[in-house]
Amino acid sequence: MSGSSQAGVSVAANAAAATIAATSREREAKVPTTFDVQPVLAQVEADFANAVARYIDFLRIPSISTDPTYMKDVRRAGDWLAAEFRALGFEATLHDTPGHPILVAHHAGPNADAPHLLYYGHYDVQPVEPLEEWTSPPFEPAIVDGPHGKRVVARGAVDDKGQVLTILEALRAWKTVHGALPAEVTVLIEGEEESGSVSLPGFLAAHAETLRRADAVLISDTNAWDIDTPAITYRLRxxxxxxxxxxxxxxxxxxxxxxxxxxxxxxxxxxxxxxxxxxxxxxxxxxxxxxxADLSDAERREWAALPFDEKGFLGEIGLTQSTGEAGFTTLERIWARxxxxxxxxxxxxxxxxxxxxxxxxxxxxxxxxxxxxxxxxxxxxxxxxxxxxxxxxxxxxxxxxxxxSEGILVPAEGPYMQAARAGLQDVFGKPAAMVGGGGSIPVVGLMQKGLGLDSILVGFGLSDDRIHSPNEKFELKCLKNGILSHAAILGRIAEIGKK
Amino acid sequence: MSGSSQAGVSVAANAAAATIAATSREREAKVPTTFDVQPVLAQVEADFANAVARYIDFLRIPSISTDPTYMKDVRRAGDWLAAEFRALGFEATLHDTPGHPILVAHHAGPNADAPHLLYYGHYDVQPVEPLEEWTSPPFEPAIVDGPHGKRVVARGAVDDKGQVLTILEALRAWKTVHGALPAEVTVLIEGEEESGSVSLPGFLAAHAETLRRADAVLISDTNAWDIDTPAITYRLRxxxxxxxxxxxxxxxxxxxxxxxxxxxxxxxxxxxxxxxxxxxxxxxxxxxxxxxADLSDAERREWAALPFDEKGFLGEIGLTQSTGEAGFTTLERIWARxxxxxxxxxxxxxxxxxxxxxxxxxxxxxxxxxxxxxxxxxxxxxxxxxxxxxxxxxxxxxxxxxxxSEGILVPAEGPYMQAARAGLQDVFGKPAAMVGGGGSIPVVGLMQKGLGLDSILVGFGLSDDRIHSPNEKFELKCLKNGILSHAAILGRIAEIGKK
Structure with a gap:
């Protein structure tokens, strides 16, 4: 992952969101749906223990892409995913590249008018050094207690295996309940994100004709604002x-x-x-x-107004003060400099x-x-x-x-963005924070420049998840909310007529 | 080791040396000796193949003092030496210290008036990283051909195991030929020189009363000027x-x-x-x-007059120019700054x-x-x-x-220094270069400050021996000349009346 570290509720944007996206119950009454989302959400709850077992399975594979020692394990993680998608009725192929393989899985929509959504994620993980600082072996997932209930400690727990699983399990729930998906779905999951996505540009170029058929890209490789508040990241370095x-x-x-x-x-x-x-x-x-570009006064004012707990942000990494380029706030330094x-x-x-x-x-x-x-x-x-x-x-x-890779600015409007905001509102009962991110997700730029597709970045990590560090973890509550959110967002997207 | 990298023939000093130290044959005629040195030198020649075999044995022990992994090997090197000295009739003890053990071996002189010489060396060696740059394993000594005949490639080949062996084998030759030594001899060989000689100061203080009985210290941990020219180092950093x-x-x-x-x-x-x-x-x-202290004009002039091959010195390490403190020559930078x-x-x-x-x-x-x-x-x-x-x-x-440790200046005169110069002249047929050294031999300062003993630094390494680097080597010609020189110097020292 690479997205937002802390998020910020963009007040103006969220006021708009609150107006457009009513609560789940209100919308149900107004909008005719082909597929009913409520039993899908219930299925997610009912099957959650099994989803966790599959998640643990996936985490056991040491798919470190940057170290050639793990080359076979990286492929093994791709194979594992391919088998899972095939079991859901997807046509799935693990494509060889000059580096690690790329999984592409495709599932037809209910009819020719259905929207076509392209999901992106990565199944590779960061190296684990310094190994001696881990409290449990990085590829033997440990379920431990935390202030938000159970959490899983493992390399890749959130980045990005945990987030990829939120997509997989949401699709599974739709398939289980309705025997079909409410939209056409392509899934592209690469194995080189943590080593620079070196093979991805060539792959996207070679498959541009097929991939360009999608209407929008949905990516889960960023953070929520906090455990109870969703976030959409619209700006990346x-x-x-x-x-x-x-x-x-x-x-x-x-x-x-x-x-x-x-x-x-x-x-x-x-x-x-x-x-x-x-x-x-x-x-x-x-x-x-x-x-x-200089930050506009408006953007600086909006960010300054965010309920950003700078003391907590620094305190959880053992620091008391931000240092960096003079003349900028901490969020500006991370999001825009x-x-x-x-x-x-x-x-x-x-x-x-x-x-x-x-x-x-x-x-x-x-x-x-x-x-x-x-x-x-x-x-x-x-x-x-x-x-x-x-x-x-x-x-x-x-x-x-x-x-x-270049920095990215994603248009914060449009029907797919609105559908994502509505789906998050359905699950969390409050609007998503519209935030920037300090990290990089190279694929966002590639999708934009190469395929003309905008990406919607909806993620479920927390800022204390210690991604890229020893003892990376993911809250089971975040995992479940992620699955529910993807299930709900897919339902909302199904309501959009084919563009 | 640490001594001079390149040496310099101090012209004035050597003119004096040439006057004082006549050739071996001339001196023999003039000075009555208790013991005849010529059969000792002949014995060194006759036994050289066996000396090389013992040397190879010693080099096989990976006595890396700075890495705790090799703690037992360091002691094993000390034990190996203790056994060798005991076989020559020495009373030898491997003393425990807070770090690695220190060997002290003592042999009586022929009579109470004989001078008492204290030899110092170290049996530990540097780490071997980067291991992949070695052409043969560092602790499997390889005898290979070079421009000066056979050479031995191994960690410690010269620094300081090879030089320690020149002392051991010279004493062995004296003992073999005469059944006795011509002077009282104490040998102190430590196992922590390459890790800062941490235990040595305490040890010297604890044994000051005994050690102080020596008349002078003789150390072989420096270089010759070149393969045909001996050197004595009188200045160290x-x-x-x-x-x-x-x-x-x-x-x-x-x-x-x-x-x-x-x-x-x-x-x-x-x-x-x-x-x-x-x-x-x-x-x-x-x-x-x-x-x-600023360098005196006289010293700068003398060093500038040395036949120092700066281009060759830099060329053998892949460089073309010296860089460092402005306003100083290369030799000044290494010897005095x-x-x-x-x-x-x-x-x-x-x-x-x-x-x-x-x-x-x-x-x-x-x-x-x-x-x-x-x-x-x-x-x-x-x-x-x-x-x-x-x-x-x-x-x-x-x-x-x-x-x-502090920088050191050793008085270049006195009877022991003269005896060393004479012995080197005996073997090499030309006066020793009087040089500075860029490295450190902490014991020289300790001997001077703690025991009031001056050290004579006579070494046989060459500047291309790659000490502390991969593929450290020692020319067999240098090994033999070293043994011959120590045999001759001991004979010259025997001629000095007890001070």
């Missing part, structure tokens, strides 16, 4: 991820015999990376801020004790969060220029790239 | 080694959800360490240069591919080479002040210390 290495001497040297007289690549790397930001927290790559973060660094001796070595090379993984209208290629060019201008004597940079 | 960690958030975070709004410990660590040097390469810790080198750095995700994480902490190993009159405690205080002044919000520094 992109990400440019690189690994850089500074190569100096031909081999490791003794720091006594050479220290002070020759280039030390670790010294030099810290000097260069230490200049990534200026004193105001602005990223120093040439051209980095080209195209970055580009960044440069070193995600990993290594070089020289890192074992116990001391070793007096000058390393031959030093490396770092660096990522840049992008915002709408920022050009990823320009950032890569700026990085190259930034590094080249700071190359130490006799040294050479190596740069590897792991994916590059 | 010390070393202050620390591991620092910057602790930020309570756990690893998703860089999309938090990036740009909270402290990133890796970003911050590079910013802080990137300020270690100013634009002129001067170390920026407060008070760092307090006490550092203090440094700050990052020896290791780590944090965040360092595996294959990408992980969008903000690490909870980031660490580095940093060492400071010290020169005479620089106070190690003051450097630690300066580091603390430097870091504290740059602490990011909500963050905390952890500092661990691994040894601290």
């Amino acid at each position: 992109g990400n440019v991820y690189v690994e850089i290495t500074l190569n100096g001497p031909s081999h490791d040297l003794h720091s006594g015999l050479y220290g002070g007289a020759v280039v030390n690549p670790i010294n030099a790397l810290t000097e260069v990376l230490g200049q990534l930001h200026d004193a105001n927290g602005r990223v120093q790559l040439p051209g980095f801020y080209d195209g970055v 580009p960044t440069a973060d070193i995600n990993g660094i290594w070089g020289g001796y890192t074992g116990e004790g001391s070793k007096t070595v000058i390393a031959a090379r030093a490396s770092a993984k660096v990522s840049f969060r992008t915002v709408p209208n920022q050009n990823p290629q320009k950032i890569l060019d700026g990085l190259r220029a930034f590094l080249d201008a700071r190359t130490p004597p006799d040294s050479k940079w190596t740069i590897r790239q792991f994916g590059a | 010390g070393n202050v080694y620390v591991e620092i960690t910057l602790n930020g958030p309570s756990h690893d975070l998703h860089s999309g959800l938090y990036g740009g709004a909270v402290v990133n410990p890796i970003n911050a660590l590079t910013e802080v360490l990137g300020q270690l040097h100013d634009a002129n390469g001067r170390v920026q810790l407060p008070g760092f240069y307090d006490g550092v 203090p440094t700050a080198d990052i020896n290791g750095i780590w944090g965040g995700y360092t595996g294959e591919g990408s992980k969008t994480v903000i690490a909870a902490r980031a660490s580095a190993k940093v060492s400071f080479r010290t020169v005479p009159n620089q106070n190690p405690q003051k450097i630690l205080d300066g580091l603390r002040a430097f870091l504290d002044a740059r602490t990011p919000p909500d963050s905390k520094w952890t500092i661990r210390q691994f040894g601290a």
Whole structure:
């Protein structure tokens, strides 16, 4: 996942939502439906224990896409899903790619006029390091008690296996109750989201003709506002991820015999990376801020008015203050400002004790969060220029790239967005918060640019779910509300006439 | 080891040496000796194949002192040596310490007037990482061909197991030929030199009364000038080694959800360490240069006159230019200027591919080479002040210390130094170069301060021996010349009357 960390109730947008989307009961009376949604929701409740058992099964597969050691396990997770969709009457194919396979499953609608919905998710998960900080093995899901009832601790519990399961189980409930789905459904679930979705652009291009037949994309890879309040994310940052290495001497040297007289690549790397930001927290790559739109006064006012618990947000990660680009609030920094973060660094001796070595090379993984209208290629060019201008004597940079995506702005209106808001209102009994997100979901941009499809981002994670960290968890309450919401949203979408 | 990397023929000093130390044959005619050295040298030649076999045996023991995994192997190396010395009639004890054991072996002299020589060496070795760069396993010694004949590739080949063996085998040859040694000999060989000699100061203090009875210390842990020219090192840098960690958030975070709004410990660590040097390469810790003596014009002129092959020195490590503190030559930078080198750095995700994480902490190993009159405690205080002044919000520094030693200046005159120069002249047929060294041999300072004993540093390594690096090697020619030199020096020392 990558979506919103904390969400914000966009007051104006939600006032509109409240007007348009009446409660479930009111709408039922007014709108003729082909399929009745209430028994579907009841079926979700009745079958929930079985859904949890399937979910645990899915979580046991260590589908870490970024580490080649787990290549077969990643495929195994794709196979597992394919079998599940086939059991629901889908035509499902696990397509080979240059990287990990992509699952595409298709189910016909009730008639030619039915809307066609494309669901997207990912079945791969993040690495688990540092392993020693987990309270239970990351791929042996543990059901434990928490303040909101039972929760499941496992890698992928929410990101994105848990969210994918909310879609699968909602479709299952419809199929069980009605023997059919109320809309035409295509499901695309990839296995490379956590390693940059490298194969996805080529795949979407190759299958554009088929996929373009969908009317809208529905994605669950973001957070709810809180455990009782749904959220729709309409703004996302992109990400440019690189690994850089500074190569100096031909081999490791003794720091006594050479220290002070020759280039030390670790010294030099810290000097260069230490200049990534200026004193105001602005990223120093040439051209980095080209195209970055200023926030409108209206948007800043709306965000400032959100009931955002900054103290709680920071407190749950052991901090008391936000730091970053001067002149912006915490939500603005996360939702609307580009960044440069070193995600990993290594070089020289890192074992116990001391070793007096000058390393031959030093490396770092660096990522840049992008915002709408920022050009990823320009950032890569700026990085190259930034590094080249700071190359130490006799040294050479190596740069590897792991994916590059743009920031995204999704139109907050339209019938599918309204249907999603209505379905969430049906289940939660209150309007969804309209929020931004700091993370990246590359597929949103690809769907928009490549297929002309807008994505609706409805997610059920919480900000304390520790995704990408040890002890990732998902509340069973969130899992169930997610399944109910997808079941309800599908019913609402079925009511939209084919565009 | 740690001594000189390249050496320099101190022209003035060597002119004096040439006058004082006549050739072996001339001196033999003039000086009455109790023991004849020539059959000892012949015995070294005759027994060399056996000496190599013992040497290979010793190298097989993976005595890496800095890594607790090898604790038993370190002791095994000490036991191996103790047995060898006992076989030569030494009273040998492997003393327990809070760290690795220290071997002390003692052999009586021929009479009460004989000089008493204290040999020092270390039987521990450096770690072997990066293992994949070795052409043969580091603890399976390989005898391979090189431009100077056979050489041995193994961790510890020269540093310091090979050099320790030159002492052991010289003593063996004396014992074999004469059934006795020509001087009283104590041997002290520690197992923690590569991890900061942490237990040594306490041990020397506890055994000061006994050890102080020696007349001089002889150490082989430095280099020759080149394969045909011996060297004595009279100037050494010390070393202050620390591991620092910057602790930020309570756990690893998703860089999309938090990036740009909270402290990133890796970003911050590079910013802080990137300020270690100013634009002129001067170390920026407060008070760092307090006490550092300027080089005299005479010393700078002498060093500048040395036949130092700077192009070759840099070329063999893949470099073309020296970089460092402005206003100093390469030899001055290595022999007489203090440094700050990052020896290791780590944090965040360092595996294959990408992980969008903000690490909870980031660490580095940093060492400071010290020169005479620089106070190690003051450097630690300066580091603390430097870091504290740059602490990011909500963050905390952890500092661990691994040894601290001062720079050393050894008087280049005196009867023991003259005897060493004469013995080297006997074997090599030319005077020893009088050189500085960039590395650290903490025991030299301890012997000087704690026991009032000056050390004579006679070593047989070459600058391309790749100590502390993959594929460390020792030329068999250097091994043999080392044994011959120690045999000859012991003969010369026997001629000195008890002081």
